[in-house]
Amino acid sequence: MSNEIPKIHHINLERLQAGIHSFWLKIVDGPTSTPLCIPTIIAKGSFQGKTMGITAAVHGNELNGIPVIQRLFKEIDFSQLHGAIIGVPVVNIPAFHRKKRRFIDNVDLNHIFPGVENGNVSESYVFQFFNKVIKDVDYLIDLHTASTGRINSYYIRADLSDSITKNLALLQNGQIVVHKTASDGTLRGAANEKNIPAITLEVGNPHTFQKGMIRSGLTGLYNALVYLKMITGEIDQPETPAVVCKKSYWIYTNTGGLLSVFPSITQCVKKGDLIAEQRDLFGTLVQKYFAPEDGIVIGKSVNPVNQTGGRIIHLGIIGSI
Ligand SMILES: [Zn+2]
Structure with missing residues:
Protein backbone atom coordinates (compact mmCIF):
# COMPACT_ATOMS: atom_id res chain seq x y z
CA MET A 1 0.00 0.00 0.00
CA SER A 2 1.37 3.31 -1.08
CA ASN A 3 0.86 5.01 2.27
CA GLU A 4 3.39 2.62 3.80
CA ILE A 5 6.12 3.75 1.43
CA PRO A 6 8.53 6.03 3.29
CA LYS A 7 9.13 9.58 2.09
CA ILE A 8 12.73 10.67 1.77
CA HIS A 9 14.46 13.89 0.78
CA HIS A 10 17.68 12.37 -0.55
CA ILE A 11 18.99 9.00 -1.66
CA ASN A 12 21.74 7.74 0.62
CA LEU A 13 23.00 4.54 -0.98
CA GLU A 14 25.81 4.07 1.55
CA ARG A 15 23.40 3.79 4.44
CA LEU A 16 20.97 1.39 2.77
CA GLN A 17 21.05 -2.29 3.66
CA ALA A 18 21.26 -4.84 0.87
CA GLY A 19 17.72 -5.40 -0.40
CA ILE A 20 14.94 -3.86 -2.46
CA HIS A 21 13.71 -0.50 -1.12
CA SER A 22 10.80 1.64 -2.29
CA PHE A 23 10.55 5.34 -1.51
CA TRP A 24 8.68 8.48 -2.39
CA LEU A 25 11.54 10.87 -3.12
CA LYS A 26 10.76 14.54 -2.62
CA ILE A 27 11.63 16.66 -5.66
CA VAL A 28 9.97 20.05 -4.98
CA ASP A 29 7.05 21.40 -2.97
CA GLY A 30 3.61 21.33 -4.52
CA PRO A 31 1.03 24.13 -4.35
CA THR A 32 -0.43 22.58 -1.20
CA SER A 33 2.90 23.20 0.60
CA THR A 34 3.38 19.43 0.72
CA PRO A 35 6.22 17.63 -1.07
CA LEU A 36 5.86 16.57 -4.71
CA CYS A 37 7.46 13.15 -4.69
CA ILE A 38 8.49 10.64 -7.33
CA PRO A 39 8.40 6.84 -6.95
CA THR A 40 11.93 5.53 -6.50
CA ILE A 41 12.92 1.88 -6.22
CA ILE A 42 16.44 0.90 -5.20
CA ALA A 43 18.07 -2.51 -5.40
CA LYS A 44 21.10 -2.40 -3.16
CA GLY A 45 23.33 -5.34 -3.93
CA SER A 46 25.15 -7.51 -1.42
CA PHE A 47 28.41 -6.70 -3.19
CA GLN A 48 30.19 -3.44 -4.00
CA GLY A 49 29.87 -2.18 -7.55
CA LYS A 50 28.57 0.48 -9.89
CA THR A 51 25.21 2.22 -9.86
CA MET A 52 22.76 1.94 -12.75
CA GLY A 53 19.95 4.48 -13.12
CA ILE A 54 16.80 3.51 -15.02
CA THR A 55 14.16 6.17 -15.65
CA ALA A 56 10.78 6.26 -17.38
CA ALA A 57 7.99 8.72 -18.12
CA VAL A 58 10.08 11.90 -18.38
CA HIS A 59 7.12 12.52 -20.67
CA GLY A 60 4.06 11.87 -18.50
CA ASN A 61 2.07 9.86 -21.08
CA GLU A 62 4.85 7.41 -22.02
CA LEU A 63 3.90 4.34 -20.06
CA ASN A 64 5.62 1.22 -21.42
CA GLY A 65 8.74 1.88 -19.33
CA ILE A 66 6.82 1.74 -16.04
CA PRO A 67 6.19 -2.04 -15.99
CA VAL A 68 9.68 -2.67 -17.39
CA ILE A 69 11.13 -1.04 -14.27
CA GLN A 70 8.59 -2.62 -11.92
CA ARG A 71 9.30 -6.11 -13.24
CA LEU A 72 13.06 -5.69 -13.06
CA PHE A 73 12.85 -4.87 -9.35
CA LYS A 74 10.39 -7.70 -8.72
CA GLU A 75 12.73 -10.24 -10.28
CA ILE A 76 16.23 -9.01 -9.46
CA ASP A 77 18.11 -11.01 -6.82
CA PHE A 78 19.89 -8.40 -4.72
CA SER A 79 21.96 -11.09 -2.99
CA GLN A 80 23.71 -11.65 -6.34
CA LEU A 81 23.85 -7.99 -7.34
CA HIS A 82 27.10 -6.00 -7.47
CA GLY A 83 26.41 -2.33 -6.86
CA ALA A 84 22.97 -0.76 -6.97
CA ILE A 85 20.12 -0.03 -9.35
CA ILE A 86 18.01 3.10 -8.92
CA GLY A 87 14.72 2.96 -10.81
CA VAL A 88 12.27 5.83 -11.27
CA PRO A 89 9.11 4.50 -13.00
CA VAL A 90 7.63 8.00 -13.42
CA VAL A 91 9.97 11.02 -13.49
CA ASN A 92 7.38 13.57 -14.58
CA ILE A 93 4.72 13.04 -11.90
CA PRO A 94 2.83 16.34 -12.51
CA ALA A 95 2.38 15.46 -16.22
CA PHE A 96 1.52 11.85 -15.37
CA HIS A 97 -1.35 13.13 -13.19
CA ARG A 98 -2.67 15.03 -16.20
CA LYS A 99 -1.99 12.15 -18.68
CA LYS A 100 0.09 14.60 -20.69
CA ARG A 101 3.54 14.60 -22.25
CA ARG A 102 4.59 18.01 -20.98
CA PHE A 103 5.07 19.58 -17.56
CA ILE A 104 2.46 21.90 -15.98
CA ASP A 105 3.95 24.96 -17.72
CA ASN A 106 3.72 23.12 -21.08
CA VAL A 107 7.50 22.67 -21.20
CA ASP A 108 9.00 19.46 -22.56
CA LEU A 109 11.28 18.41 -19.68
CA ASN A 110 13.53 16.53 -22.10
CA HIS A 111 14.63 19.86 -23.59
CA ILE A 112 15.80 21.57 -20.39
CA PHE A 113 18.14 19.15 -18.59
CA PRO A 114 20.06 19.54 -16.30
CA GLY A 115 17.69 22.31 -15.14
CA VAL A 116 18.30 25.47 -13.14
CA GLU A 117 18.55 25.59 -9.34
CA ASN A 118 16.39 28.62 -8.75
CA GLY A 119 14.66 28.56 -12.10
CA ASN A 120 11.00 28.43 -13.09
CA VAL A 121 8.71 25.49 -12.20
CA SER A 122 10.00 23.07 -14.83
CA GLU A 123 13.66 24.12 -14.55
CA SER A 124 13.74 23.71 -10.78
CA TYR A 125 11.93 20.35 -10.93
CA VAL A 126 14.45 19.05 -13.46
CA PHE A 127 17.37 20.45 -11.46
CA GLN A 128 16.29 18.71 -8.26
CA PHE A 129 15.58 15.42 -10.04
CA PHE A 130 18.91 15.48 -11.86
CA ASN A 131 20.88 16.28 -8.73
CA LYS A 132 19.05 13.87 -6.44
CA VAL A 133 18.91 10.87 -8.78
CA ILE A 134 21.11 11.12 -11.87
CA LYS A 135 24.28 12.97 -10.82
CA ASP A 136 25.75 10.03 -8.92
CA VAL A 137 24.82 7.10 -11.16
CA ASP A 138 27.50 5.45 -13.31
CA TYR A 139 25.20 4.48 -16.20
CA LEU A 140 21.75 5.57 -17.30
CA ILE A 141 18.98 3.99 -19.35
CA ASP A 142 16.08 6.35 -20.05
CA LEU A 143 12.84 4.79 -21.32
CA HIS A 144 10.49 6.66 -23.66
CA THR A 145 7.81 5.97 -26.27
CA ALA A 146 6.58 7.72 -29.41
CA SER A 147 4.53 10.92 -29.06
CA THR A 148 0.77 11.14 -29.49
CA GLY A 149 -0.28 10.58 -33.11
CA ARG A 150 2.89 8.68 -33.99
CA ILE A 151 4.16 5.11 -33.69
CA ASN A 152 7.72 3.91 -33.26
CA SER A 153 9.76 0.83 -33.75
CA TYR A 154 11.57 -0.41 -30.65
CA TYR A 155 14.71 1.67 -31.13
CA ILE A 156 17.62 3.10 -29.19
CA ARG A 157 19.28 6.50 -29.48
CA ALA A 158 22.86 6.68 -28.30
CA ASP A 159 26.21 8.30 -28.94
CA LEU A 160 27.87 5.35 -30.69
CA SER A 161 31.29 7.03 -30.63
CA ASP A 162 31.63 5.93 -26.98
CA SER A 163 32.31 2.20 -26.76
CA ILE A 164 30.44 1.47 -23.49
CA THR A 165 27.44 3.50 -24.66
CA LYS A 166 27.51 1.68 -27.99
CA ASN A 167 27.59 -1.75 -26.33
CA LEU A 168 24.75 -0.78 -23.97
CA ALA A 169 22.71 0.28 -27.00
CA LEU A 170 23.39 -2.86 -29.03
CA LEU A 171 22.57 -5.10 -26.04
CA GLN A 172 19.01 -3.77 -25.80
CA ASN A 173 17.91 -6.10 -28.61
CA GLY A 174 16.14 -3.21 -30.28
CA GLN A 175 14.99 -3.30 -33.88
CA ILE A 176 17.05 -0.19 -34.72
CA VAL A 177 19.95 1.66 -33.05
CA VAL A 178 20.46 5.29 -34.10
CA HIS A 179 23.65 7.25 -33.52
CA LYS A 180 22.90 10.67 -32.08
CA THR A 181 25.12 12.87 -29.99
CA ALA A 182 22.99 14.53 -27.36
CA SER A 183 23.64 18.17 -26.59
CA ASP A 184 20.07 19.37 -26.75
CA GLY A 185 18.89 19.53 -23.14
CA THR A 186 17.85 15.88 -23.00
CA LEU A 187 18.33 13.80 -19.88
CA ARG A 188 20.66 11.58 -21.91
CA GLY A 189 22.71 14.58 -23.04
CA ALA A 190 23.01 16.02 -19.53
CA ALA A 191 24.16 12.61 -18.25
CA ASN A 192 26.71 12.32 -21.10
CA GLU A 193 28.07 15.72 -20.11
CA LYS A 194 28.76 14.29 -16.64
CA ASN A 195 30.59 11.40 -18.37
CA ILE A 196 27.75 9.01 -17.56
CA PRO A 197 27.21 6.57 -20.45
CA ALA A 198 23.50 6.92 -21.20
CA ILE A 199 21.09 5.60 -23.80
CA THR A 200 17.49 6.40 -24.67
CA LEU A 201 15.11 3.52 -25.37
CA GLU A 202 12.05 4.24 -27.45
CA VAL A 203 9.75 1.47 -26.29
CA GLY A 204 6.73 1.61 -28.59
CA ASN A 205 3.66 3.85 -28.37
CA PRO A 206 2.27 6.34 -25.83
CA HIS A 207 -0.77 5.98 -23.55
CA THR A 208 -0.64 2.17 -23.52
CA PHE A 209 1.08 -1.00 -22.29
CA GLN A 210 2.47 -3.20 -25.09
CA LYS A 211 3.44 -6.62 -23.77
CA GLY A 212 6.01 -7.51 -26.43
CA MET A 213 7.75 -4.15 -26.06
CA LEU A 225 23.52 -5.55 -16.15
CA VAL A 226 25.33 -8.73 -17.26
CA TYR A 227 27.60 -6.78 -19.61
CA LEU A 228 28.50 -4.35 -16.79
CA LYS A 229 29.21 -7.31 -14.48
CA MET A 230 26.59 -6.15 -11.99
CA ILE A 231 24.88 -9.55 -12.26
CA THR A 232 26.08 -12.88 -13.59
CA GLY A 233 24.24 -14.62 -16.37
CA GLU A 234 24.18 -14.95 -20.09
CA ILE A 235 23.49 -12.23 -22.56
CA ASP A 236 20.29 -12.94 -24.45
CA GLN A 237 21.29 -12.35 -28.05
CA PRO A 238 18.59 -11.07 -30.39
CA GLU A 239 17.23 -13.33 -33.12
CA THR A 240 17.76 -10.49 -35.56
CA PRO A 241 20.56 -8.00 -34.87
CA ALA A 242 19.54 -4.36 -34.66
CA VAL A 243 19.84 -2.25 -37.81
CA VAL A 244 22.42 0.44 -37.02
CA CYS A 245 21.82 3.93 -38.41
CA LYS A 246 24.49 6.62 -38.62
CA LYS A 247 21.84 9.34 -38.54
CA SER A 248 18.10 9.90 -38.78
CA TYR A 249 15.67 12.69 -39.53
CA TRP A 250 11.97 13.41 -39.94
CA ILE A 251 10.38 14.13 -43.29
CA TYR A 252 7.62 16.77 -43.07
CA THR A 253 4.60 17.68 -45.17
CA ASN A 254 4.97 20.80 -47.31
CA THR A 255 1.23 21.43 -47.59
CA GLY A 256 -1.94 20.73 -45.61
CA GLY A 257 -4.47 17.92 -45.84
CA LEU A 258 -5.25 14.34 -44.89
CA LEU A 259 -2.11 12.23 -44.88
CA SER A 260 -1.75 8.53 -45.68
CA VAL A 261 1.69 7.08 -44.89
CA PHE A 262 2.48 3.86 -46.78
CA PRO A 263 5.61 2.13 -45.41
CA SER A 264 5.37 0.23 -42.14
CA ILE A 265 7.62 0.58 -39.14
CA THR A 266 11.08 -1.00 -39.73
CA GLN A 267 10.41 -1.23 -43.47
CA CYS A 268 13.36 -0.33 -45.70
CA VAL A 269 12.63 2.22 -48.42
CA LYS A 270 14.63 3.09 -51.54
CA LYS A 271 15.31 6.59 -52.82
CA GLY A 272 12.30 7.66 -54.89
CA ASP A 273 9.79 5.23 -53.28
CA LEU A 274 6.33 6.72 -52.75
CA ILE A 275 6.03 7.09 -48.96
CA ALA A 276 2.88 9.18 -48.49
CA GLU A 277 -0.01 10.99 -50.13
CA GLN A 278 -2.04 13.93 -48.95
CA ARG A 279 -5.62 14.69 -50.02
CA ASP A 280 -7.85 17.68 -49.44
CA LEU A 281 -11.28 17.45 -47.77
CA PHE A 282 -12.92 16.77 -51.17
CA GLY A 283 -10.71 13.71 -51.68
CA THR A 284 -8.50 15.28 -54.33
CA LEU A 285 -4.83 14.36 -54.25
CA VAL A 286 -2.80 17.44 -53.31
CA GLN A 287 0.69 16.06 -52.74
CA LYS A 288 2.80 12.90 -53.07
CA TYR A 289 5.93 12.32 -51.00
CA PHE A 290 8.93 10.23 -52.01
CA ALA A 291 11.88 8.88 -50.02
CA PRO A 292 14.78 11.34 -50.45
CA GLU A 293 17.33 8.53 -49.97
CA ASP A 294 17.56 4.86 -49.01
CA GLY A 295 16.68 4.22 -45.38
CA ILE A 296 14.61 2.43 -42.76
CA VAL A 297 11.37 3.66 -41.18
CA ILE A 298 12.05 4.25 -37.47
CA GLY A 299 8.72 5.92 -36.72
CA LYS A 300 5.71 7.30 -38.58
CA SER A 301 2.68 9.51 -38.20
CA VAL A 302 -0.67 7.76 -37.75
CA ASN A 303 -2.75 10.91 -37.46
CA PRO A 304 -4.07 11.85 -40.93
CA VAL A 305 -4.84 15.48 -40.03
CA ASN A 306 -1.81 17.57 -40.96
CA GLN A 307 -1.12 21.16 -41.87
CA THR A 308 2.13 22.25 -43.51
CA GLY A 309 5.04 20.91 -41.45
CA GLY A 310 3.30 17.74 -40.23
CA ARG A 311 5.53 14.76 -39.60
CA ILE A 312 5.46 11.92 -42.13
CA ILE A 313 8.18 9.40 -41.36
CA HIS A 314 11.29 9.27 -39.20
CA LEU A 315 13.87 7.94 -41.63
CA GLY A 316 17.03 6.19 -40.43
CA ILE A 317 20.06 6.16 -42.74
CA ILE A 318 21.69 2.76 -42.37
CA GLY A 319 25.41 2.65 -41.68
CA SER A 320 27.94 2.60 -38.87
CA ILE A 321 29.82 5.72 -37.78
ZN1 LIG B 1 9.56 10.66 -24.43
Whole structure:
Protein backbone atom coordinates (compact mmCIF):
# COMPACT_ATOMS: atom_id res chain seq x y z
CA MET A 1 0.00 0.00 0.00
CA SER A 2 1.37 3.31 -1.08
CA ASN A 3 0.86 5.01 2.27
CA GLU A 4 3.39 2.62 3.80
CA ILE A 5 6.12 3.75 1.43
CA PRO A 6 8.53 6.03 3.29
CA LYS A 7 9.13 9.58 2.09
CA ILE A 8 12.73 10.67 1.77
CA HIS A 9 14.46 13.89 0.78
CA HIS A 10 17.68 12.37 -0.55
CA ILE A 11 18.99 9.00 -1.66
CA ASN A 12 21.74 7.74 0.62
CA LEU A 13 23.00 4.54 -0.98
CA GLU A 14 25.81 4.07 1.55
CA ARG A 15 23.40 3.79 4.44
CA LEU A 16 20.97 1.39 2.77
CA GLN A 17 21.05 -2.29 3.66
CA ALA A 18 21.26 -4.84 0.87
CA GLY A 19 17.72 -5.40 -0.40
CA ILE A 20 14.94 -3.86 -2.46
CA HIS A 21 13.71 -0.50 -1.12
CA SER A 22 10.80 1.64 -2.29
CA PHE A 23 10.55 5.34 -1.51
CA TRP A 24 8.68 8.48 -2.39
CA LEU A 25 11.54 10.87 -3.12
CA LYS A 26 10.76 14.54 -2.62
CA ILE A 27 11.63 16.66 -5.66
CA VAL A 28 9.97 20.05 -4.98
CA ASP A 29 7.05 21.40 -2.97
CA GLY A 30 3.61 21.33 -4.52
CA PRO A 31 1.03 24.13 -4.35
CA THR A 32 -0.43 22.58 -1.20
CA SER A 33 2.90 23.20 0.60
CA THR A 34 3.38 19.43 0.72
CA PRO A 35 6.22 17.63 -1.07
CA LEU A 36 5.86 16.57 -4.71
CA CYS A 37 7.46 13.15 -4.69
CA ILE A 38 8.49 10.64 -7.33
CA PRO A 39 8.40 6.84 -6.95
CA THR A 40 11.93 5.53 -6.50
CA ILE A 41 12.92 1.88 -6.22
CA ILE A 42 16.44 0.90 -5.20
CA ALA A 43 18.07 -2.51 -5.40
CA LYS A 44 21.10 -2.40 -3.16
CA GLY A 45 23.33 -5.34 -3.93
CA SER A 46 25.15 -7.51 -1.42
CA PHE A 47 28.41 -6.70 -3.19
CA GLN A 48 30.19 -3.44 -4.00
CA GLY A 49 29.87 -2.18 -7.55
CA LYS A 50 28.57 0.48 -9.89
CA THR A 51 25.21 2.22 -9.86
CA MET A 52 22.76 1.94 -12.75
CA GLY A 53 19.95 4.48 -13.12
CA ILE A 54 16.80 3.51 -15.02
CA THR A 55 14.16 6.17 -15.65
CA ALA A 56 10.78 6.26 -17.38
CA ALA A 57 7.99 8.72 -18.12
CA VAL A 58 10.08 11.90 -18.38
CA HIS A 59 7.12 12.52 -20.67
CA GLY A 60 4.06 11.87 -18.50
CA ASN A 61 2.07 9.86 -21.08
CA GLU A 62 4.85 7.41 -22.02
CA LEU A 63 3.90 4.34 -20.06
CA ASN A 64 5.62 1.22 -21.42
CA GLY A 65 8.74 1.88 -19.33
CA ILE A 66 6.82 1.74 -16.04
CA PRO A 67 6.19 -2.04 -15.99
CA VAL A 68 9.68 -2.67 -17.39
CA ILE A 69 11.13 -1.04 -14.27
CA GLN A 70 8.59 -2.62 -11.92
CA ARG A 71 9.30 -6.11 -13.24
CA LEU A 72 13.06 -5.69 -13.06
CA PHE A 73 12.85 -4.87 -9.35
CA LYS A 74 10.39 -7.70 -8.72
CA GLU A 75 12.73 -10.24 -10.28
CA ILE A 76 16.23 -9.01 -9.46
CA ASP A 77 18.11 -11.01 -6.82
CA PHE A 78 19.89 -8.40 -4.72
CA SER A 79 21.96 -11.09 -2.99
CA GLN A 80 23.71 -11.65 -6.34
CA LEU A 81 23.85 -7.99 -7.34
CA HIS A 82 27.10 -6.00 -7.47
CA GLY A 83 26.41 -2.33 -6.86
CA ALA A 84 22.97 -0.76 -6.97
CA ILE A 85 20.12 -0.03 -9.35
CA ILE A 86 18.01 3.10 -8.92
CA GLY A 87 14.72 2.96 -10.81
CA VAL A 88 12.27 5.83 -11.27
CA PRO A 89 9.11 4.50 -13.00
CA VAL A 90 7.63 8.00 -13.42
CA VAL A 91 9.97 11.02 -13.49
CA ASN A 92 7.38 13.57 -14.58
CA ILE A 93 4.72 13.04 -11.90
CA PRO A 94 2.83 16.34 -12.51
CA ALA A 95 2.38 15.46 -16.22
CA PHE A 96 1.52 11.85 -15.37
CA HIS A 97 -1.35 13.13 -13.19
CA ARG A 98 -2.67 15.03 -16.20
CA LYS A 99 -1.99 12.15 -18.68
CA LYS A 100 0.09 14.60 -20.69
CA ARG A 101 3.54 14.60 -22.25
CA ARG A 102 4.59 18.01 -20.98
CA PHE A 103 5.07 19.58 -17.56
CA ILE A 104 2.46 21.90 -15.98
CA ASP A 105 3.95 24.96 -17.72
CA ASN A 106 3.72 23.12 -21.08
CA VAL A 107 7.50 22.67 -21.20
CA ASP A 108 9.00 19.46 -22.56
CA LEU A 109 11.28 18.41 -19.68
CA ASN A 110 13.53 16.53 -22.10
CA HIS A 111 14.63 19.86 -23.59
CA ILE A 112 15.80 21.57 -20.39
CA PHE A 113 18.14 19.15 -18.59
CA PRO A 114 20.06 19.54 -16.30
CA GLY A 115 17.69 22.31 -15.14
CA VAL A 116 18.30 25.47 -13.14
CA GLU A 117 18.55 25.59 -9.34
CA ASN A 118 16.39 28.62 -8.75
CA GLY A 119 14.66 28.56 -12.10
CA ASN A 120 11.00 28.43 -13.09
CA VAL A 121 8.71 25.49 -12.20
CA SER A 122 10.00 23.07 -14.83
CA GLU A 123 13.66 24.12 -14.55
CA SER A 124 13.74 23.71 -10.78
CA TYR A 125 11.93 20.35 -10.93
CA VAL A 126 14.45 19.05 -13.46
CA PHE A 127 17.37 20.45 -11.46
CA GLN A 128 16.29 18.71 -8.26
CA PHE A 129 15.58 15.42 -10.04
CA PHE A 130 18.91 15.48 -11.86
CA ASN A 131 20.88 16.28 -8.73
CA LYS A 132 19.05 13.87 -6.44
CA VAL A 133 18.91 10.87 -8.78
CA ILE A 134 21.11 11.12 -11.87
CA LYS A 135 24.28 12.97 -10.82
CA ASP A 136 25.75 10.03 -8.92
CA VAL A 137 24.82 7.10 -11.16
CA ASP A 138 27.50 5.45 -13.31
CA TYR A 139 25.20 4.48 -16.20
CA LEU A 140 21.75 5.57 -17.30
CA ILE A 141 18.98 3.99 -19.35
CA ASP A 142 16.08 6.35 -20.05
CA LEU A 143 12.84 4.79 -21.32
CA HIS A 144 10.49 6.66 -23.66
CA THR A 145 7.81 5.97 -26.27
CA ALA A 146 6.58 7.72 -29.41
CA SER A 147 4.53 10.92 -29.06
CA THR A 148 0.77 11.14 -29.49
CA GLY A 149 -0.28 10.58 -33.11
CA ARG A 150 2.89 8.68 -33.99
CA ILE A 151 4.16 5.11 -33.69
CA ASN A 152 7.72 3.91 -33.26
CA SER A 153 9.76 0.83 -33.75
CA TYR A 154 11.57 -0.41 -30.65
CA TYR A 155 14.71 1.67 -31.13
CA ILE A 156 17.62 3.10 -29.19
CA ARG A 157 19.28 6.50 -29.48
CA ALA A 158 22.86 6.68 -28.30
CA ASP A 159 26.21 8.30 -28.94
CA LEU A 160 27.87 5.35 -30.69
CA SER A 161 31.29 7.03 -30.63
CA ASP A 162 31.63 5.93 -26.98
CA SER A 163 32.31 2.20 -26.76
CA ILE A 164 30.44 1.47 -23.49
CA THR A 165 27.44 3.50 -24.66
CA LYS A 166 27.51 1.68 -27.99
CA ASN A 167 27.59 -1.75 -26.33
CA LEU A 168 24.75 -0.78 -23.97
CA ALA A 169 22.71 0.28 -27.00
CA LEU A 170 23.39 -2.86 -29.03
CA LEU A 171 22.57 -5.10 -26.04
CA GLN A 172 19.01 -3.77 -25.80
CA ASN A 173 17.91 -6.10 -28.61
CA GLY A 174 16.14 -3.21 -30.28
CA GLN A 175 14.99 -3.30 -33.88
CA ILE A 176 17.05 -0.19 -34.72
CA VAL A 177 19.95 1.66 -33.05
CA VAL A 178 20.46 5.29 -34.10
CA HIS A 179 23.65 7.25 -33.52
CA LYS A 180 22.90 10.67 -32.08
CA THR A 181 25.12 12.87 -29.99
CA ALA A 182 22.99 14.53 -27.36
CA SER A 183 23.64 18.17 -26.59
CA ASP A 184 20.07 19.37 -26.75
CA GLY A 185 18.89 19.53 -23.14
CA THR A 186 17.85 15.88 -23.00
CA LEU A 187 18.33 13.80 -19.88
CA ARG A 188 20.66 11.58 -21.91
CA GLY A 189 22.71 14.58 -23.04
CA ALA A 190 23.01 16.02 -19.53
CA ALA A 191 24.16 12.61 -18.25
CA ASN A 192 26.71 12.32 -21.10
CA GLU A 193 28.07 15.72 -20.11
CA LYS A 194 28.76 14.29 -16.64
CA ASN A 195 30.59 11.40 -18.37
CA ILE A 196 27.75 9.01 -17.56
CA PRO A 197 27.21 6.57 -20.45
CA ALA A 198 23.50 6.92 -21.20
CA ILE A 199 21.09 5.60 -23.80
CA THR A 200 17.49 6.40 -24.67
CA LEU A 201 15.11 3.52 -25.37
CA GLU A 202 12.05 4.24 -27.45
CA VAL A 203 9.75 1.47 -26.29
CA GLY A 204 6.73 1.61 -28.59
CA ASN A 205 3.66 3.85 -28.37
CA PRO A 206 2.27 6.34 -25.83
CA HIS A 207 -0.77 5.98 -23.55
CA THR A 208 -0.64 2.17 -23.52
CA PHE A 209 1.08 -1.00 -22.29
CA GLN A 210 2.47 -3.20 -25.09
CA LYS A 211 3.44 -6.62 -23.77
CA GLY A 212 6.01 -7.51 -26.43
CA MET A 213 7.75 -4.15 -26.06
CA ILE A 214 7.78 -4.47 -22.28
CA ARG A 215 9.38 -7.93 -22.54
CA SER A 216 12.02 -6.68 -24.97
CA GLY A 217 12.83 -3.74 -22.71
CA LEU A 218 13.31 -6.03 -19.74
CA THR A 219 15.63 -8.35 -21.68
CA GLY A 220 17.72 -5.35 -22.67
CA LEU A 221 18.09 -4.20 -19.07
CA TYR A 222 19.28 -7.65 -17.99
CA ASN A 223 21.74 -7.75 -20.87
CA ALA A 224 23.13 -4.38 -19.77
CA LEU A 225 23.52 -5.55 -16.15
CA VAL A 226 25.33 -8.73 -17.26
CA TYR A 227 27.60 -6.78 -19.61
CA LEU A 228 28.50 -4.35 -16.79
CA LYS A 229 29.21 -7.31 -14.48
CA MET A 230 26.59 -6.15 -11.99
CA ILE A 231 24.88 -9.55 -12.26
CA THR A 232 26.08 -12.88 -13.59
CA GLY A 233 24.24 -14.62 -16.37
CA GLU A 234 24.18 -14.95 -20.09
CA ILE A 235 23.49 -12.23 -22.56
CA ASP A 236 20.29 -12.94 -24.45
CA GLN A 237 21.29 -12.35 -28.05
CA PRO A 238 18.59 -11.07 -30.39
CA GLU A 239 17.23 -13.33 -33.12
CA THR A 240 17.76 -10.49 -35.56
CA PRO A 241 20.56 -8.00 -34.87
CA ALA A 242 19.54 -4.36 -34.66
CA VAL A 243 19.84 -2.25 -37.81
CA VAL A 244 22.42 0.44 -37.02
CA CYS A 245 21.82 3.93 -38.41
CA LYS A 246 24.49 6.62 -38.62
CA LYS A 247 21.84 9.34 -38.54
CA SER A 248 18.10 9.90 -38.78
CA TYR A 249 15.67 12.69 -39.53
CA TRP A 250 11.97 13.41 -39.94
CA ILE A 251 10.38 14.13 -43.29
CA TYR A 252 7.62 16.77 -43.07
CA THR A 253 4.60 17.68 -45.17
CA ASN A 254 4.97 20.80 -47.31
CA THR A 255 1.23 21.43 -47.59
CA GLY A 256 -1.94 20.73 -45.61
CA GLY A 257 -4.47 17.92 -45.84
CA LEU A 258 -5.25 14.34 -44.89
CA LEU A 259 -2.11 12.23 -44.88
CA SER A 260 -1.75 8.53 -45.68
CA VAL A 261 1.69 7.08 -44.89
CA PHE A 262 2.48 3.86 -46.78
CA PRO A 263 5.61 2.13 -45.41
CA SER A 264 5.37 0.23 -42.14
CA ILE A 265 7.62 0.58 -39.14
CA THR A 266 11.08 -1.00 -39.73
CA GLN A 267 10.41 -1.23 -43.47
CA CYS A 268 13.36 -0.33 -45.70
CA VAL A 269 12.63 2.22 -48.42
CA LYS A 270 14.63 3.09 -51.54
CA LYS A 271 15.31 6.59 -52.82
CA GLY A 272 12.30 7.66 -54.89
CA ASP A 273 9.79 5.23 -53.28
CA LEU A 274 6.33 6.72 -52.75
CA ILE A 275 6.03 7.09 -48.96
CA ALA A 276 2.88 9.18 -48.49
CA GLU A 277 -0.01 10.99 -50.13
CA GLN A 278 -2.04 13.93 -48.95
CA ARG A 279 -5.62 14.69 -50.02
CA ASP A 280 -7.85 17.68 -49.44
CA LEU A 281 -11.28 17.45 -47.77
CA PHE A 282 -12.92 16.77 -51.17
CA GLY A 283 -10.71 13.71 -51.68
CA THR A 284 -8.50 15.28 -54.33
CA LEU A 285 -4.83 14.36 -54.25
CA VAL A 286 -2.80 17.44 -53.31
CA GLN A 287 0.69 16.06 -52.74
CA LYS A 288 2.80 12.90 -53.07
CA TYR A 289 5.93 12.32 -51.00
CA PHE A 290 8.93 10.23 -52.01
CA ALA A 291 11.88 8.88 -50.02
CA PRO A 292 14.78 11.34 -50.45
CA GLU A 293 17.33 8.53 -49.97
CA ASP A 294 17.56 4.86 -49.01
CA GLY A 295 16.68 4.22 -45.38
CA ILE A 296 14.61 2.43 -42.76
CA VAL A 297 11.37 3.66 -41.18
CA ILE A 298 12.05 4.25 -37.47
CA GLY A 299 8.72 5.92 -36.72
CA LYS A 300 5.71 7.30 -38.58
CA SER A 301 2.68 9.51 -38.20
CA VAL A 302 -0.67 7.76 -37.75
CA ASN A 303 -2.75 10.91 -37.46
CA PRO A 304 -4.07 11.85 -40.93
CA VAL A 305 -4.84 15.48 -40.03
CA ASN A 306 -1.81 17.57 -40.96
CA GLN A 307 -1.12 21.16 -41.87
CA THR A 308 2.13 22.25 -43.51
CA GLY A 309 5.04 20.91 -41.45
CA GLY A 310 3.30 17.74 -40.23
CA ARG A 311 5.53 14.76 -39.60
CA ILE A 312 5.46 11.92 -42.13
CA ILE A 313 8.18 9.40 -41.36
CA HIS A 314 11.29 9.27 -39.20
CA LEU A 315 13.87 7.94 -41.63
CA GLY A 316 17.03 6.19 -40.43
CA ILE A 317 20.06 6.16 -42.74
CA ILE A 318 21.69 2.76 -42.37
CA GLY A 319 25.41 2.65 -41.68
CA SER A 320 27.94 2.60 -38.87
CA ILE A 321 29.82 5.72 -37.78
ZN1 LIG B 1 9.56 10.66 -24.43
